[in-house]
Amino acid sequence: MILQVDNPVVEVxxxxxxxxxxxxxxxxxxxxxxGALVGVIGPNGAxxxxxxxxxxxxxxxxxxxxxxxxxxxKQVYNRISYVPQRESVDWxxxxxxxxxxxxxxxxxxxxxxxxxKADKDAAMEALEKVGMQSFANRQISQLSGGQQQRVFLARAxxxxxxxxFMDEPFAGVDIATETAIIxxxxxxxxxxxxxxxxHHDLQSASEYFDWVVLLNxxxxxxxxxxxxxxxELLEQTYGGKLTLLSKVGDLxxxxxxxxxxxxxx
Amino acid sequence: MNAFWIILTGxxxxxxCSLLGCYLILRRMxxxxxxxxxxxxxxxxxxxxxxxxRDSVPMLIGAGLLGVLTTFLIEFFHRYARVQxxxxxxxxxxWLFAIGIxxxxxxxxxxxxxxxxxxxxxxxxxPLDLWITESGLSMGPRxxxxxxxxxxxxxxxxxxxxxxxxLTTFDPAFAAAIGISTSLWYYLLMTAVSLTTVASFESxxxxxxxxxxxxPPATAYLxxxxxxxxxxxxxxxxxxxxxxxxxxxxWLDGSIAGAIATVTGMEFLLAILFSPSRGLxxxxxxxxxx
Numbered sequence: 198m199i200l201q202v203d204n205p206v207v208e209v210x211x212x213x214x215x216x217x218x219x220x221x222x223x224x225x226x227x228x229x230x231x232g233a234l235v236g237v238i239g240p241n242g243a244x245x246x247x248x249x250x251x252x253x254x255x256x257x258x259x260x261x262x263x264x265x266x267x268x269x270x271k272q273v274y275n276r277i278s279y280v281p282q283r284e285s286v287d288w289x290x291x292x293x294x295x296x297x298x299x300x301x302x303x304x305x306x307x308x309x310x311x312x313x314k315a316d317k318d319a320a321m322e323a324l325e326k327v328g329m330q331s332f333a334n335r336q337i338s339q340l341s342g343g344q345q346q347r348v349f350l351a352r353a354x355x356x357x358x359x360x361x362f363m364d365e366p367f368a369g370v371d372i373a374t375e376t377a378i379i380x381x382x383x384x385x386x387x388x389x390x391x392x393x394x395x396h397h398d399l400q401s402a403s404e405y406f407d408w409v410v411l412l413n414x415x416x417x418x419x420x421x422x423x424x425x426x427x428x429e430l431l432e433q434t435y436g437g438k439l440t441l442l443s444k445v446g447d448l449x450x451x452x453x454x455x456x457x458x459x460x461x462x
Numbered sequence: 463m464n465a466f467w468i469i470l471t472g473x474x475x476x477x478x479c480s481l482l483g484c485y486l487i488l489r490r491m492x493x494x495x496x497x498x499x500x501x502x503x504x505x506x507x508x509x510x511x512x513x514x515x516r517d518s519v520p521m522l523i524g525a526g527l528l529g530v531l532t533t534f535l536i537e538f539f540h541r542y543a544r545v546q547x548x549x550x551x552x553x554x555x556x557w558l559f560a561i562g563i564x565x566x567x568x569x570x571x572x573x574x575x576x577x578x579x580x581x582x583x584x585x586x587x588x589p590l591d592l593w594i595t596e597s598g599l600s601m602g603p604r605x606x607x608x609x610x611x612x613x614x615x616x617x618x619x620x621x622x623x624x625x626x627x628x629l630t631t632f633d634p635a636f637a638a639a640i641g642i643s644t645s646l647w648y649y650l651l652m653t654a655v656s657l658t659t660v661a662s663f664e665s666x667x668x669x670x671x672x673x674x675x676x677x678p679p680a681t682a683y684l685x686x687x688x689x690x691x692x693x694x695x696x697x698x699x700x701x702x703x704x705x706x707x708x709x710x711x712x713w714l715d716g717s718i719a720g721a722i723a724t725v726t727g728m729e730f731l732l733a734i735l736f737s738p739s740r741g742l743x744x745x746x747x748x749x750x751x752x
Contacts, residue, residue: 300632
């Protein structure tokens with residue numbers, strides 16, 4: 198079930214990406230609607246991160262093309278933002294939280310320009326949105342995983358882009374951060390922004406996203422959540438393992454509940 | 463007066479090397495500085511053979527080109543031939559340095575260059591090589607002029623490109639996503655390292671260049687959490703090492719370049735032991751739970 202939309206925000210045509218001549222994404226053809234919260238879902242090694250990186254031209258493409266807002270990427274850089282995986286940077290870097298969030302403004306500032314008051318205000322405002330304003334002067338090595346993720350999110354927000362690519366923003370964060378992030382993403386969607394999120398947790402996917410892209414090296418499905426997250430399509434994406442995985446997951450959760458209660462007592 | 467010129471030369475080299483070194487160590491590329499400082503040798507020799515003079519400009523161009531070629535080769539071996547980064551660095555610079563040495567020995571009669579001088583330099587000769595204008599006016603040592611201009615260029619480069627250099631060093635993927643070319647800034651930085659190296663090698667030698675590229679920035683990194691402070695601090699530490707090293711050498715009656723490099727090492731040792739935030743002998747500040 199691959200649904201194409203009219204006037205797409207992102208249009209991917211016949212995209213193939215290879216590492217070392219070994220294709221990791223094959224002939225992806227998809228379009229994404231404006232103002233949607235999109236989840237990119239698939240098993241490990243399915244090429245989820247590769248897909249969003251290829252959409253932003255961070256990786257060389259073997260074939261095909263990507264258009265964003267019906268234009269080549271180079272003309273719309275200032276309308277695109279990116280939240281990389283947390284582990285992709287060195288958190289011991291000598292920088293404060295505010296320094297990192299201010300980086301979100303660099304694209305708009307232009308070459309050789311220094312940050313102005315408006316840029317600093319925007320950075321501070323973004324920090325407030327993620328509830329980290331009191332950490333502005335904190336050294337980034339002193340943050341927890343969830344706080345690091347919020348800082349990355351604030352950096353993207355400071356950019357005030359129209360389309361956001363996020364690579365596993367929910368990986369390894371505490372539940373409070375996860376809730377805060379999803380609320381923020383919903384607000385952004387309601388303002389007409391498009392948010393594309395790489396996600397690995399099937400349980401929360403149906404609750405979080407309006408539109409889901411199922412991926413396993415090839416595109417399995419792309420469409421509204423309720424039509425895509427079906428047993429049949431998920432099995433196609435995850436192979437036969439899904440049933441096993443969900444059964445194990447269910448069992449674990451059932452056991453976990455009473456176990457926790459006894460511990461509290 | 464000689465002491466003044468020698469210390470000034472050392473301080474100028476320390477300034478450019480430490481500034482660029484801050485970026486190199488944070489990119490985990492300190493050894494690329496080492497590689498470039500050696501690999502520029504064939505560029506210098508070829509520039510010398512082509513122009514027949516030891517003028518600074520052709521040499522800077524020759525060395526600059528070789529420096530960029532070195533980084534290209536390292537990237538190429540690492541990315542396409544899939545050799546480990548450190549192995550790629552080792553192969554590239556020893557190979558290019560060796561070519562430089564062969565060129566020197568083959569054209570020995572024509573080349574007024576000496577391998578020892580390339581490696582160790584001789585900062586004590588700085589005050590002897592004066593720039594004397596046609597009217598006979600002495601403008602001070604030639605090297606000081608070359609190094610002053612290089613230092614100004616490096617400072618200008620860092621001031622103008624501050625945010626691009628900062629961002630491409632911290633998070634290249636994000637930089638690329640918002641349209642800042644990471645490879646452009648990478649090669650600009652490497653060109654700057656090449657220029658600095660060749661401008662300094664004649665007076666202080668490749669080894670002191672490597673010491674200045676790594677030790678003061680690494681010391682400053684231990685002492686601060688703020689990148690701008692790290693830049694300034696590494697320059698101050700480099701200058702301090704030049705002054706301290708000169709008097710250490712005078713006292714010991716030994717090699718000045720060697721003494722300066724020794725002082726940078728001692729600074730680093732002190733920082734490891736007594737840094738307020740990371741010192742081994744200082745109790746770490748307890749982090750407040752949030």
